[in-house]
Amino acid sequence: MKQRVEHFGPMWELSHIWATLTEEERMLLSQQVETVYYHKNEIIHNDGDESQYVWMLLSGKVHIFKEGIGQRQQIIRLLKPYDIFGYRACTVNEPYNSSASAFEDCLVYRLNRATFNELIQSNGSFCYQVMLMMAKDLAFSEIQTVNLTQKHIRGRLAESILMLVKNYGYEEDGSTLAMLLPREDLANMSNMTTSNAIRTLSQFAQEGLVSIDGRRIKILDEKSLEKISRLG
Amino acid sequence: MKQRVEHFGPMWELSHIWATLTEEERMLLSQQVETVYYHKNEIIHNDGDESQYVWMLLSGKVHIFKEGIGQRQQIIRLLKPYDIFGYRACTVNEPYNSSASAFEDCLVYRLNRATFNELIQSNGSFCYQVMLMMAKDLAFSEIQTVNLTQKHIRGRLAESILMLVKNYGYEEDGSTLAMLLPREDLANMSNMTTSNAIRTLSQFAQEGLVSIDGRRIKILDEKSLEKISRLG
DNA sequence: AATAAAATATGTTTTTTAACACATTTTTGC
């Protein structure tokens, strides 16, 4: 298959985080950034690996997950183009504390840790932007902890579906989720077994909240899903 | 009861975070910091409150928690003197996303949000320190999510006990936990009901892993507790 | 297009955890 060559502008035009950099710093960035291609299902970094790069996703989808007990994995974050990842470990020069894998074929910009840290430490405004991004991630993580521990299966699944809507939006029809996720991944987002994700999604379909056609999920009653998500 | 008056030095001598401030900024800090006393069980801030202050704990103990479904609460973080809290919400000028309550009578320094943000934005090194602190909290939160969702009851309780040891250490005897926590709080840390915390702790005592005398917990076999925590 | 492999659907059983009940002990507030 012929690979589509897409052109992407410089990093600082793609995410406001980098907009704080000076002309000189942008020069350095341009020199250091590499464009890398990852195939579907390829691991980008592993939990425990020495942190070497900060990535910005250009095209495709990536998910960040942690391996838990007995190869059960928890999906921590879902990424879409122009999201930045791997940056937390780089700021503290620690190993990554989660894994990232390409859910689809992906194109990314990657920047080595040394340059990233140089920018953070030399440019206060850039450091501030990185800190704000981290503050968002931290709030999300704490909310997620409570959601995943206290809501019941139906609430957790509804929550995940709504999160997918928020993150990836709909197809042109305005109701089909623009993300075709295997049930196993839905389970790994929602802290449940695959068979419970399958069963519960089928129930949602029977109740007319969604309609399913393989991995294609059409949201029919968002209000009710929100209610289920809210009430546990 | 007469209240013990303790003397505490300036903030920048008590946590390295503030050590990056210039002489001038320290002056500002001195002018703006207030010393506040909270009684046992007093709420310091509530989830959803407009963020007004950043706090540094001077004496006593504080816990940070989130209210979940049906008044079940999840303890997110336990604080000891010189820990800083409430800072995440202040950096993003958002409401607090968790609550803080004084577990014992507490003395704190508190700094208004405006001054805190002024310092962050004017001093890159200070911003960097705050970012590093946030990176630690984020790593902890993500690990915690997986621990609380995937480990079984015994694993979660063992984990919490070890966390208490790490945070508060032992009494002079070198084995009694220097934190007398009601079973309910142990449950709220470990994502379980109070009766399961009581029951499971009793089991640990029967197995000789700990000995219990009311709220006084003596750790007898840390190695085994670690094993239980690790294996789920 | 055919075949193998993987994913989905659905029913059943087992395990885990919460919920409830109640006696006993400890702590708290006057």
Place this chain on the structure above:
DNA sequence: GCAAAAATGTGTTAAAAAACATATTTTATT
């Protein structure tokens, strides 16, 4: 120090979720 309130201990029942089993459908590979 005393009474009331709260916390602890223990047994029992109910609910939730995982584990297991197996058929069917979909997807991937040749």
